[in-house]
Amino acid sequence: ETGYQRRVRGSLDKILGQINPSTAGQVTFEEFASYMEKISTTSDTPDSIKSAFKTLAGDKEYVLESDLRAVLPADKVDYLLKNMAPYPGVAGALDYKTFTDSVYSR
Numbered sequence: 001e002t003g004y005q006r007r008v009r010g011s012l013d014k015i016l017g018q019i020n021p022s023t024a025g026q027v028t029f030e031e032f033a034s035y036m037e038k039i040s041t042t043s044d045t046p047d048s049i050k051s052a053f054k055t056l057a058g059d060k061e062y063v064l065e066s067d068l069r070a071v072l073p074a075d076k077v078d079y080l081l082k083n084m085a086p087y088p089g090v091a092g093a094l095d096y097k098t099f100t101d102s103v104y105s106r
Contacts, residue, residue: 015055032071046104053096062087063096
């Protein structure tokens with residue numbers, strides 16, 4: 001396991017502990033989706049949204065459709081796919097930072 005993988009695993013373990021502290025690093029899809037919805041409504045700042053996307057993306061600077069589909073309902077994924085610009089240089093990647101900035105500049 002690389003240092004990067006340990007950092008991602010540590011971040012995910014921390015989030016999983018916040019979602020459901022009674023489980024050993026496992027949560028249901030519904031628990032994760034509820035957590036994502038909660039942080040997007042209670043911590044609704046550009047930085048918190050970018051942080052949530054970055055965690056979902058495995059600490060990458062972009063998110064993939066498969067990352068989104070793993071945790072979000074289809075209608076929300078479809079909205080994001082229509083409204084997120086491609087991330088330059090990575091096939092199929094989406095630029096969550098530019099998307100978040102555009103949402104908060106409205």
